[in-house]
Amino acid sequence: MGIIIIILALIVLSSISLSYGYDPLDPYGNVTISWDFIDQSNPDTYDIRVSIFNMQQYRHVEVPGWKLEWTWNKSEVIWDMRGAEAVEQGDCSWFKGSGGGQLPHCCMKQPVIIDLLPGTPYNMQYSNCCKGGVLSSMNQDPSKYLSAFRMSVGNFHVNRQGSNNSFDKLNLTMPSHFNLGIPGYTCGDPFLVPPTRFPADNRRRWTQALETWNITCTYSQSQASRAPKCCVSLSAFYNTTIVNCPRCSCGCQGLGGAKCVKSGDKPPTVLQLPTSHPLVTCSQHMCPIRVHWHVKQSYKEYWRVKITITNLNFLKNYSDWNLVVQHPNLKSVTQLFSFNYHPLTPYGNINDTGMFWGIKFYNDMILTSGEQGNAQTEMLLHKDEGIFTFREGWTFPRRISFNGDECVMPLPDDYPTLPNGANIITAATFLNLSLLFFSFLFLALLAPPLF
Ligand SMILES: *[C@@H]1O[C@H](CO)[C@@H](O)[C@H](O)[C@H]1NC(C)=O
Ligand SMILES: *[C@@H]1O[C@H](CO)[C@@H](O)[C@H](O)[C@H]1NC(C)=O
Ligand SMILES: *[C@@H]1O[C@H](CO)[C@@H](O)[C@H](O)[C@H]1NC(C)=O
Ligand SMILES: *[C@@H]1O[C@H](CO)[C@@H](O)[C@H](O)[C@H]1NC(C)=O
Ligand SMILES: *[C@@H]1O[C@H](CO)[C@@H](O)[C@H](O)[C@H]1NC(C)=O
Ligand SMILES: *[C@@H]1O[C@H](CO)[C@@H](O)[C@H](O)[C@H]1NC(C)=O
Ligand SMILES: *[C@@H]1O[C@H](CO)[C@@H](O)[C@H](O)[C@H]1NC(C)=O
Ligand SMILES: *[C@@H]1O[C@H](CO)[C@@H](O)[C@H](O)[C@H]1NC(C)=O
Numbered sequence: 001m002g003i004i005i006i007i008l009a010l011i012v013l014s015s016i017s018l019s020y021g022y023d024p025l026d027p028y029g030n031v032t033i034s035w036d037f038i039d040q041s042n043p044d045t046y047d048i049r050v051s052i053f054n055m056q057q058y059r060h061v062e063v064p065g066w067k068l069e070w071t072w073n074k075s076e077v078i079w080d081m082r083g084a085e086a087v088e089q090g091d092c093s094w095f096k097g098s099g100g101g102q103l104p105h106c107c108m109k110q111p112v113i114i115d116l117l118p119g120t121p122y123n124m125q126y127s128n129c130c131k132g133g134v135l136s137s138m139n140q141d142p143s144k145y146l147s148a149f150r151m152s153v154g155n156f157h158v159n160r161q162g163s164n165n166s167f168d169k170l171n172l173t174m175p176s177h178f179n180l181g182i183p184g185y186t187c188g189d190p191f192l193v194p195p196t197r198f199p200a201d202n203r204r205r206w207t208q209a210l211e212t213w214n215i216t217c218t219y220s221q222s223q224a225s226r227a228p229k230c231c232v233s234l235s236a237f238y239n240t241t242i243v244n245c246p247r248c249s250c251g252c253q254g255l256g257g258a259k260c261v262k263s264g265d266k267p268p269t270v271l272q273l274p275t276s277h278p279l280v281t282c283s284q285h286m287c288p289i290r291v292h293w294h295v296k297q298s299y300k301e302y303w304r305v306k307i308t309i310t311n312l313n314f315l316k317n318y319s320d321w322n323l324v325v326q327h328p329n330l331k332s333v334t335q336l337f338s339f340n341y342h343p344l345t346p347y348g349n350i351n352d353t354g355m356f357w358g359i360k361f362y363n364d365m366i367l368t369s370g371e372q373g374n375a376q377t378e379m380l381l382h383k384d385e386g387i388f389t390f391r392e393g394w395t396f397p398r399r400i401s402f403n404g405d406e407c408v409m410p411l412p413d414d415y416p417t418l419p420n421g422a423n424i425i426t427a428a429t430f431l432n433l434s435l436l437f438f439s440f441l442f443l444a445l446l447a448p449p450l451f
Pocket of ligand 6: 367
C-alpha cells in the first residue's frame with residue numbers, strides 16, 4: 001500500500017509540474033538559436049549565419065519542422081539566402097532599379113524562414129541545411145540535431161521624397177522577438193556570447209564571428225496544450241488480467257466529433273490525406289499510440305519485460321520515434337533487444353530514466369495501423385537486492401512518454417496483483433513452477449492477438 005501511495009503521489013506531482021511547463025525528465029532541455037555576424041566583405045551587406053541546435057535529451061522537432069521568425073530592429077533586408085528561404089518576399093518595390101536590377105530575397109519587417117527540403121540543388125545549400133526543418137534530439141542522432149543557414153543582409157535607407165534609394169552605412173543591430181514556429185516553444189531575448197570560432201585550412205587556422213548572440217527557446221507541454229497522444233496498458237505473467245489503458249485517455253468514442261475506424265474495417269480512402277487530427281482505431285481510450293508493458297518472466301537473479309508500442313493511427317507512420325521510461329530498476333538494465341537505449345540522468349546520481357528508440361532501417365519507423373504497425377523490445381533487468389519486488393506494482397513503469405508526449409497510465413489500484421497468498425519471491429520452487437504455469441497460460445491465451 002505504501003508504495004502505491006508513493007506512486008500516486010508521484011503521478012500527482014508530475015501532473016502539477018507539467019502544468020507549469022517544466023519537464024522533470026529533461027529540466028535543462030532547450031533549443032538554442034545561435035546568430036553569428038560573420039563578415040562584411042561587401043560594404044553594403046553583412047553575412048549572418050543562423051544555427052538552430054536542438055539541445056533536448058529526447059524531444060525532437062517533427063514534420064512540418066521549424067519556421068523561424070524574428071523582428072528586424074531597423075529596416076534590414078535579406079539580399080540572399082543559402083540553406084533556407086523566407087516564406088514571403090514582401091514589398092521590395094523600393095528597390096526597383098537599384099542593386100543591379102535584382103530584388104532582395106525578403107523585405108519583410110518580420111521574416112518567416114523555413115528550411116529547404118532534402119535534395120535541394122547544391123548551389124542553394126548550406127552545411128547542415130535542407131532537412132525540411134526536422135531536428136533530431138541530442139541523443140538519438142547527433143548528426144541531425146542542428147540546422148543552419150546563411151544570409152546576406154543589408155540595411156537600407158529610403159529617400160521617400162525622391163528617387164534616390166541609397167544604402168546607409170551599415171549599422172546592424174540584433175533583431176528581437178524570435179519565434180520557432182513550433183507549438184509549445186517560447187524564445188527568450190538574444191544575449192551576447194563569446195564569438196563562435198570557425199575552422200579554416202584543415203583546422204590549422206581559426207576565424208571567428210564578429211559578434212555572436214544566443215537565443216534560448218524552451219518547450220512546455222501545457223503551452224502546446226495538447227491532449228494526450230498515448231496511453232499505457234499493463235500485464236504480468238503471474239496474473240491473467242490485462243490492465244487496459246484508462247477509458248477516454250485521449251478522447252471518448254462518439255464524443256466531441258472524435259472519429260475512429262472499427263478494427264477490421266478499412267479506413268475510407270478520402271480520409272487518408274494527412275490531417276492535423278489522428279484517425280484512430282476505435283477503442284475505449286482512442287489514443288493513436290499504445291505502449292504495453294508486460295512483466296514477462298522471472299529468473300533467479302533477473303526479470304524480463306516486454307515493451308510493445310502499437311500505432312493505432314491510420315494517418316501517420318511514426319519515423320525516428322522515441323520512448324522515455326522511468327523505472328527504478330533501469331539502473332540495472334542488463335540486456336536489451338531490438339531497440340537502442342540511452343540512460344538519462346537529469347539528477348546526476350538518480351539513474352532511473354532511460355530513452356529507447358528504433359534501430360535504423362529495422363524498426364525506426366512504426367507503420368500506420370492500416371499496416372499493423374508496432375515495434376517491440378525485451379529487456380533483462382537485474383533484481384537488485386533489497387529493492388526488487390513483484391509486490392505492489394513495483395515492476396511497472398512510473399512514467400512513460402512517447403515522442404516527448406506523456407502517456408496516460410492506469411491507476412495504481414488497478415495494477416495486476418500477485419495471486420493471494422503466493423510468496424513468489426522467497427519460495428523458489430513455487431516460483432519456478434508458477435512461472436512455467438503462468439507463462440504457459442499467458443502465452444496460450446493471449447500471446448498471438450495482443451503481443
Ligand atoms: C540548453 O541545454 C543544454 C543541454 O541540456 C544545457 O547545457 C544548457 O545549459 C541549456 N542552456 C540554457 C540557457 O538553459
Ligand atoms: C534596436 O536596437 C537598439 C540597440 O540594440 C535598441 O536600443 C533599440 O531599442 C532597438 N529597437 C527596436 C525597435 O527593437
Ligand atoms: C543619392 O544620395 C547620395 C547621398 O544621399 C548622394 O551622395 C548622391 O549624389 C545621390 N545621387 C543622386 C543621383 O541623386
Ligand atoms: C550607427 O551607430 C552609431 C553608434 O551606435 C550611431 O552613432 C550612428 O548614429 C548610427 N548610424 C545610423 C545611420 O543609424
Ligand atoms: C551559445 O549557443 C551555442 C550553440 O548552441 C553553444 O555552443 C554555446 O555554448 C552557447 N553559449 C552560451 C554562453 O550559452
Ligand atoms: C507509411 O509507410 C508505408 C510504407 O513505407 C507507405 O506505404 C504508406 O503510404 C505510409 N503511410 C502514410 C500515412 O504515410
Ligand atoms: C546508468 O545505468 C546505465 C545502465 O542502465 C549505465 O550504463 C550508466 O553508466 C549508468 N549511469 C550512471 C550515471 O550511473
Ligand atoms: C489479478 O490482478 C487483479 C487486479 O488488476 C486482481 O483483482 C486479481 O485478483 C488478480 N488475479 C489473481 C489470480 O490474483
